[in-house]
Amino acid sequence: MRTVDPLHVQLLRLLRDEGAVSRAELGDRLRMPRPRLLAELQRLVGLGYVAEAGLAASRGGRRSTLVELSPRLRFAAVDLGASSIDVEVVNGRLEPVAAYAESADIRSGPKVTLQRVNELLHKARADGAYERLDAVGVGVPGPVSFRDGVPVSPPIMPGWDRFPVRELLTREHGCPAVVDNDVNIMAIGERHGGVAHSVDNFLLIKIGTGIGCGIYLNGEVYRGTDGCAGDIGHIQVDPNGPMCSCGNPGCLEAVFSGAALARDATTAARAGVSPALAERLTARGVVTALDVAQGAVEGDLTCIQLIRDGGRRLGSVLAGLVSFTNPSMIVIGGGLAQLGHILLAEIRSVVYRRSLPLATGNLPVVLSELGPRAGVAGAAVLASDLAFGEAS
Amino acid sequence: MRTVDPLHVQLLRLLRDEGAVSRAELGDRLRMPRPRLLAELQRLVGLGYVAEAGLAASRGGRRSTLVELSPRLRFAAVDLGASSIDVEVVNGRLEPVAAYAESADIRSGPKVTLQRVNELLHKARADGAYERLDAVGVGVPGPVSFRDGVPVSPPIMPGWDRFPVRELLTREHGCPAVVDNDVNIMAIGERHGGVAHSVDNFLLIKIGTGIGCGIYLNGEVYRGTDGCAGDIGHIQVDPNGPMCSCGNPGCLEAVFSGAALARDATTAARAGVSPALAERLTARGVVTALDVAQGAVEGDLTCIQLIRDGGRRLGSVLAGLVSFTNPSMIVIGGGLAQLGHILLAEIRSVVYRRSLPLATGNLPVVLSELGPRAGVAGAAVLASDLAFGEAS
Known part of the structure; x- marks a missing residue:
């Protein structure tokens, strides 16, 4: 695993959670000297993560340039329940640009279930929701080895034990993926944008x-x-x-x-x-x-x-x-x-x-607070954190 | 609160847990370039934390100097139970150099109990166990605000609620002190040198x-x-x-x-x-x-x-x-x-x-594994960690 530069992740998270921010404010907030910040931003613009967004209001002197997450960024968030599939495609600020919810039986096994997830995501692409995905986050209703990206002895998920969920999604969508338990992604969702903020x-x-x-x-x-x-x-x-x-x-x-x-x-x-x-x-x-x-x-x-x-x-x-x-x-x-x-x-x-x-x-x-969206909201947070870490 | 240099603390912990180590090995283990390591060690020798301990066995080239924690270092570890007081004075490697155990009723209140603790520690000094203490660690049988160093609404400790235990010990012994729950210090003891290593x-x-x-x-x-x-x-x-x-x-x-x-x-x-x-x-x-x-x-x-x-x-x-x-x-x-x-x-x-x-x-x-010593062993670990942090 690569080492992740925490300052890097911090910068991208700040833009994710607060939207467009001026360079001057970014430098203040991250306590980063201006030359290093500019070099950093230039690299992230080159990687397609960050874009310029006009000029900020004046703080007294020269107006600072606003930066934001690239409007092209897309994450897929998937919440698999015992009897449901919820899929969202979100932008860099984690706002949904496409959403699908349907009944499904997790007991039909990983191949059938994940094929349906892939179909929904390909449909989203066909509908113009994205050109390419930057990361996929998935929650499943059972224990997960977070490190390995696989379910582990999930009692209500026959056929899923150690099935390579992360690997399959990574291959299908050409981007990193992360797998977690359904309750964990709800907790992550509520902490990021819900009642447990x-x-x-x-x-x-x-x-x-x-x-x-x-x-x-x-x-x-x-x-x-x-x-x-x-x-x-x-x-x-x-x-x-x-x-x-x-x-x-x-x-x-x-x-x-x-x-x-x-x-x-x-x-x-x-x-x-x-x-x-x-x-x-x-x-x-x-x-x-x-x-x-x-x-x-x-x-x-x-x-x-x-x-x-x-x-x-x-x-x-x-x-x-x-x-x-x-x-x-x-x-x-x-x-x-x-x-x-x-x-x-x-x-x-x-x-x-x-x-x-x-x-x-x-x-x-x-x-x-997020109700039925808590799971996908958390899966989107996980996916974006993963992508931000990889961008470092 | 001062910022603690983690590398610093790591170095001191390594000497605490492993004894005398050669400079060459220290550099390797901490991945610290030689000039920085030498400057660091010199500073710690000046502060009285580290001492030289002869030459290491040859690794093929020039023999490297051994360093160890100063033999003068002393920590006090106190485990207050519902009906007992256990006190140890330990050296830098957390080996006991003096130990006292006696019955006492925690309900007699903080002043009586802590006075007895102080008497035992002064007796240890009179017996030659130490010249001065570098830190004191104490466990009490009730909830503790770890940050404030005070018991909080402890059900079986009348009179102890928010009593300034840390402050009193710091003043009495002229060194930093740390207060924790009795079960936490046992857990710390077993993890450091017991069955949960x-x-x-x-x-x-x-x-x-x-x-x-x-x-x-x-x-x-x-x-x-x-x-x-x-x-x-x-x-x-x-x-x-x-x-x-x-x-x-x-x-x-x-x-x-x-x-x-x-x-x-x-x-x-x-x-x-x-x-x-x-x-x-x-x-x-x-x-x-x-x-x-x-x-x-x-x-x-x-x-x-x-x-x-x-x-x-x-x-x-x-x-x-x-x-x-x-x-x-x-x-x-x-x-x-x-x-x-x-x-x-x-x-x-x-x-x-x-x-x-x-x-x-x-x-x-x-x-x-540590039996009745688990508590004082953990209190000693806490005290040394505190002192090592302050030395940075």
Whole structure:
């Protein structure tokens, strides 16, 4: 691996996050002497990363030249879920210039899934979204060896174990690629442009089909020894609870998750205790976790109780993790974040009651700000960081 | 705060950890050109940090001069427990030149406790252990603001909240001081010279009167936003369990710790179910956690069962933390590490059964190597790092 000049990356990140900046201000902000800055900029213009953008407003003397990231820069951001593909092509400032979202089953395997990703990206090119990509960032719903760019023993991704995801994308698009866990890219997204902006220690809880946790500690994503840190879905919350797909009883995910909630909602609808759910089951033959959210908004007591029970279970796990990590914030994201305030209220209540007062004195428990875009937003950040490092 | 030259600190650490090294080897190891190295060494000799130590064996050409840390260097390492004071004075290589250990009640407050620490250190000086101290490192049994050098809302340390521990020691001994949590200094000790040597991600569980956890992530101690990370004693393990001193029912510490074990052992002795414990209660009027350890060694079934039950409770919490942090090692330390193999076997059994196979594929669960010295050993490392930083 090449050594990366940190000042270099800093310069490109500054232009990414703030847009056009005058040379004079860049020199001040990076504490870089003018001759070195000009040489640096010239090199980056030559590499196609930076472009001039007219003159800045006067600061009293001669007007300084504005520079910005080249308008040609393009990154691809891919968020693979258990049952979805989200793809965005973004410009240097990470603004989407093309976006695609569709249903897909991760269990159809890496070849089928990545072929579809490639098709969507080629379509974006045909539609004029880019001429060439500078980097690709991908999130997958399972543990990842970040160093090797491959999934590692992902429980819900048959056929993906050690599949060379990074290599395949690099070859297909002729640019560097980076692979990470789906929850990590959400956390990166929220920290870069969402509710956790500039927060150094926080946990992002994704509640979707399953439950996972992205971990930011000391300003960095923490991935663990094998890349599977944050796998909180299989923490036991009830030794007498329902059997989990992992073979143990009462895992958090077996008790509260999209799948668990759909199961409990179906039971409630059949038992006739919930008019809201029974109506939906009759109409569509199936009820989902989102029906529970909708039922709760309409005031259905069973739906409200299901969400409260789930929030209590999740809250008890989070209380332990708060005592353990002493974070500055907890962010709730993923599809079931739509369960909204009832869920948040219950989580807060358990966490504040059960953790050390010192650790919860000033601990916001908040909803994701970027919602369904959190994943692709983070994948775009990763892709741009990778490209900026390579440009050094 | 002054900026610290990392190369400087690296040089001093190398001499601390490896002893006398030739100038030629130093230059190679630090990739430092000879003129700069010589200037650097001369400065450090002038500051009294480094001394010459004769000539190295020939590497083929001219023999290179050996350098080592000045034999005059002295650090004080202090480990304050709930009921004990351990003090060591160590030389530059962190070898003890004086050591004191005695019972003390942390609840007697900071003035009484720190006065006793100062008396012990002055006694060490009178005994010829040092002329002056270069830094003091202290661990206390509660949350610490590492930046401010003060305990913060420590639950079992009345009178210590925000007491200026660092300032008082600095003034008394005329050298810089550093304050950390007792479990953190144990983790630092085990990583520097114990079982976790060079392990980047590990958890150190201290089982003493209470239970706490030291956290090493990515090669650094992780302390959390308010300095109270690792407070796992108040994670709930049994909603119907005994009331904890914190006011919540069924905390880990209320179910398994030195105090909880003494309580359960007393009950068992009185109920007549344990001959080993009953005998000790009759003989001394009181039974402790160590009596349970001794009883287990003698084959007393109740004692073995008490340890197994505790190990299962602790194991269930650790299984969750393993899923969350995906560490490379778990180290069990503190006074109750003497419960030994029965405890380890039970913890391993629960952790391996309940965590992701990926996270436990190669996860040693081992006993502390430094035993009761782990704390002072880590405090000495902290003190030397602080002094080396100041020397830059």
